[in-house]
Amino acid sequence: MSADLILESLERAGEACADPAPLVYRRLFELRPEFEALFVMDTDGGVRGSMLETCFNALLGVLEDSPSQRVIISSSRFSHGGYGLAGADLDLMFTAIRDTFRDLLGPGWTPETETAWAGLLAEIAAIT
Numbered sequence: 359m360s361a362d363l364i365l366e367s368l369e370r371a372g373e374a375c376a377d378p379a380p381l382v383y384r385r386l387f388e389l390r391p392e393f394e395a396l397f398v399m400d401t402d403g404g405v406r407g408s409m410l411e412t413c414f415n416a417l418l419g420v421l422e423d424s425p426s427q428r429v430i431i432s433s434s435r436f437s438h439g440g441y442g443l444a445g446a447d448l449d450l451m452f453t454a455i456r457d458t459f460r461d462l463l464g465p466g467w468t469p470e471t472e473t474a475w476a477g478l479l480a481e482i483a484a485i486t
């Protein structure tokens with residue numbers, strides 16, 4: 359089942375790297391360099407850490423069909439409008455998470471894992 363593949367990849371990425379936050383944000387800023395400036399006030403990385411945790415919980419929630427986590431994704435698309443983000447921009451965070459974990463797993467990232475993540479990202483993108 360694809361949820362199991364995703365959970366397994368999360369577990370293995372956690373073993374490879376205890377704190378993936380710097381890697382995820384580095385990837386996000388590679389994907390969209392102008393986002394880096396939005397976090398200048400976050401001098402200790404606290405907001406970035408907390409936001410990433412929210413994103414992980416949302417991602418796990420979608421896997422578990424949690425309606426409340428779907429609402430969190432949906433509302434984040436609106437709540438970030440103040441930072442000049444379009445709703446669809448928020449998907450880049452989940453792309454950055456997937457890309458980071460793909461790198462961390464190296465050859466352990468199989469074509470099946472890739473397909474499972476593509477399905478999850480598409481499901482998240484469909485939450486408007």
Ligand code: HEM
Pocket residue numbers: 393396397398399400404405408409412413416430431434438441443447448449450451452
């Ligand atoms: C491209 C993707 C995203 C960008 C560029 C972005 C940007 C930001 C920025 C600039 C802040 C405020 C930083 C500050 O106050 O210093 C923030 C806070 C926050 N974001 Fe995002 N965000 C993204 C994706 C998401 C997603 C997908 C979620 C939820 C699923 C989310 C949830 C939150 C939450 C909960 C906070 C408040 C964190 C706190 O203050 O503890 N963000 N985001």
